[in-house]
Amino acid sequence: MNTTPRQALLAPSDIANLAGVSAAAVSNWRKRSEDFPEPAGGTATRPLFARNDVIAWLQANDKPVIELAASNAIAALNLAHETLPASSAAGLDIAARLVVTLCTVRKLSDPTDREYDLPLWWNFVGRVTHDGFAASSDLGNAYGIELWDQLIQVPEEADLLPRDAVDEIANLIEQIPVNELAAAADAVLARTVGAKGRAGSDHGYIGNGVSDFLAQITTQDARGVVYDPACGIGDVLTQLAGHDAARGSITRMVGHDVDPGSIVIARQRAFLRDEKVDLNVADVLAEDPAPGIEADLVVVDPPYGMPYDGYDVLDRRWTYGTPSKASSEFAWMQHAIAHLADEGVAYVVTPSGPLHRGGRDGQIRRSLIADGCVHAIYQLPRNLLRHVSIPLAVWALGRPGASVEVKFVVAESVKFTGSWPDFEKANPMAVVSIEDVLAGDANLVPDRWLGLDTPDPAGVANTYALAVDRIRAAGRDTESADLHPFAATGYTQVATIGELKDRGALEIRTAKTAKGDEDDPRRVTTRDIAAGRLDEPDTGVAPGMVSELPDARELTVPGDVLLSTLNQLAAVLDEFGGHILGAGVVGLRVRDPQLRPDYLAAVVDGRWNKRFFTGQAVQRVPVRDLEVPILTLADQEAFARAAADLRNIQRIAAQLQTAATDALASLAEIARYGIATDPDD
Structure with missing residues (x-):
């Protein structure tokens, strides 16, 4: 055309x-x-x-x-x-x-x-x-x-x-x-x-997910002098200026970049927004273009993995060692730290390599950590950039001695509202002492430290004391627990669920899941039944009005026995009613007064019935084939009472095991970190 x-x-x-x-x-x-x-x-x-x-x-x-x-x-x-x-x-x-x-x-x-x-x-x-x-x-x-x-x-x-x-x-x-x-x-x-x-992103671009994230997390520190030594087209600086428009906390903004065309665009974008930014062309790594800058905030999103061999070994910025020629990440970090005011903070974006790489990079990383310069590491999700899929991280850095611990955060998403502390709490996070990080080969990969936070001494001591209290309470509960005996007669008649249904002793009710029922809070799953208890459902009406609901015919009633028939045979008595049967769940509704629902729930998942499972990948049990011992009504009552006592003891035992596990873990941390405890605990 x-x-x-x-x-x-x-x-x-x-x-x-x-x-x-x-x-x-x-x-x-x-x-x-x-x-x-x-x-x-x-x-x-x-x-x-x-x-x-x-x-x-x-x-x-x-x-x-x-x-x-x-x-x-x-x-x-x-x-x-x-x-x-x-x-x-x-x-x-x-x-x-x-x-x-x-x-x-x-x-x-x-x-x-x-x-x-x-x-x-x-x-x-x-x-x-x-x-x-x-x-x-x-x-x-x-x-x-x-x-x-x-x-x-x-x-x-x-x-x-x-x-x-x-x-x-x-x-x-x-x-x-x-x-x-x-x-x-x-x-x-x-x-x-x-x-x-990819060629269009070398000096930043509009819609850059990394720049957007960097501007969001640094807004809290945007005050006084703000400096970006690899500003590209100025995306982070212009976003920070926009965020600060109402506060007026920023007094000066400075940007450098080696590409003249990018600096022109950055100036144009700042002018079109009525933002005053001092933007100049400079090869920052070759020579410091503004040694006198002391910034309250430094933001750097430099080219990733860029080799550079023009370092001046006498440059005073390389306090922690002359950067490697193979990559420039630690040059950018040291340049950022060199330009921080006493209370300033720098945020530098790098690939994941500098977090763990050895050699000269490893030596510089260890020195930065030991000197208290590394505040936090934020691991970013993949695919934030249109044409680069490598994993990235943001380093939060400060002046020497500014930190005694390192915070590790795995950002599962870069979209957030509210304050930055709220965002940190909403994502996997660990806070580890400098000593522990150094002992771990100065490895800063966040996944290495998640779950290995340096514990709060008071918190560990309190956890240990509470766990010991729970052990003692479980012991008291065990001593006071009832254990009613069950006297077996030595003779048992057996009937299948199918036979009981044919006699009219019970009904078999199966799931009729409609579209949207999967998210219905009233829905009972096989996992709920395996847990051994059901919560009272929120039907939105008074208990006596459940029968008036449009789907009342599909709901359970108090006394129904709910049975899991997929992969695991388990049963539970529905004491509340108002539930919806989920996939793999069968309901048994007793109609014969000579059959107690609590007895049926306690006995129908007996081990002998597991022989009826069929299938390979997904095993199912045919409900009609399940066998139920037929006892007198008095014996059913005694059996159900004895079973309830044993389930209570089983619950106490589980609580005791959990408390003992917590106490052991806390005891080890008390020894490891030299934590003082109350001798009475």
Whole structure:
């Protein structure tokens, strides 16, 4: 397909964003609506549609149009990309830089609309459409804009665009409200990295899950001076500035990056948000560009696993050892620590290797831990980055002597609300003393330490005392427990459940699970029955009104015997009723007054009935074949009483075992950590 210049173009995904619907919805519109616009450009696999035609179709068909500003910027991006005679990836990058720059010129022009007869924007557009972008280089001086040269750097390749295409691109940007230019520019940058793949993420990108997480966890420490020595396009800094807008705790923000193009974009993004950030190009690892910075917060999300061999061995930043040439992670960490104020904290993102690697890295890691510089390690979920699946970690670092323990947190998700302490508590966490970490080969992999926290002495002593009290209480319960005898007659008649049903002595009730019953709190599972007790269900009505419920016929009643028939044979007496039978659960409802439900529940899961199980992977027992000894009513009562006594003793024994296990574990920790205890315990 050939595109006609002057047409603003949208891809199907852009149309979805414009209308606030899914990509599948747009696909359905294209297939089912004969009047949907035909592609006006692009290719067969990536069609592009004329923006004006799409908006007209949406409005004519009562579809929402909610992202006009972003769609204008994306349409400008598509048009520039389509008309640039460059390779796909390079052309897209040039197009994105051009559109973001035009957004910046548009905002710079806003005050000049009232101060000059010819507003800056009109002058700029007039020059570039007639004489090319180079003709606009002196406009900063003409309009007294000191930041012009830092902010307005148009790619040379932009002059390859046809003039009518430039005019249409400028027209699209002019339609974006000034207060929406920042969001529009970010939409363009987000689209660019998605199309460029991994190469587009080298210096950060919009929608970066790691940057988002880093900005969230560091907000609590964002005050005073904030420094990012590998800022890329400034995503973390701009997010922190946004979070701080209402508080005003940040007094200065500084960013460095080795890539000039990224610094320009970072400056443009900060300007579009009215954020004051000191951003400069610098190779931080080669030479410290600002030795005097003492930051209250340092954030670093550097290139991962990047080799570097330009270290100056005399550089005073390498207090804990000259970093390895094979990777630069410990260079970034030492640079961050060197720039911390006394109470400052640094957060550095690295792959998992530096957490456990040996050699020179291992020596530096051990020194950092021993000197109290490592506050915490946060293990991040995989796939936070679009094109990198390696596991990542965030190191929380401080000045020497700032910490006597290391906190390990495994972040199962990076999405959270509320305070940061609440997030930490909601995820697997351990707090371990520096001594224990060093004794563990200075290994900082969080999974290595989960469950191995350095215990609180008072907590250990209290746990031990409580466990001993529970042992003593269980002993007293055992001494006072009843144990009624059962006198067997020596003769027993046996009947199967099937025979009892055929006689009318009981009913067999099976599960009738409907859609949605799986999550019903009244549902009884085979696991519940194996546990040996049932809780009273929440039916939402008074006990006497259960029979009035719509599904009353499917509910159990007090006295029903519930039987697990899958893999494990077990039975329990339902004392409450109002339950729903789950999969593998059978209900026995006694109808004969000569058969006691409590006796049936106590005897039907006898070991002799386990011989009836059939099946391989999933074993089932046919309920009708189960055998029940038939006793007199008096003997059934005596049997049920004796069985209840034994179950009570079994419960006490389980409590005793748990208490003894807890006491033994606490006793070992008392010895290991030299914890003082009350001699009376």
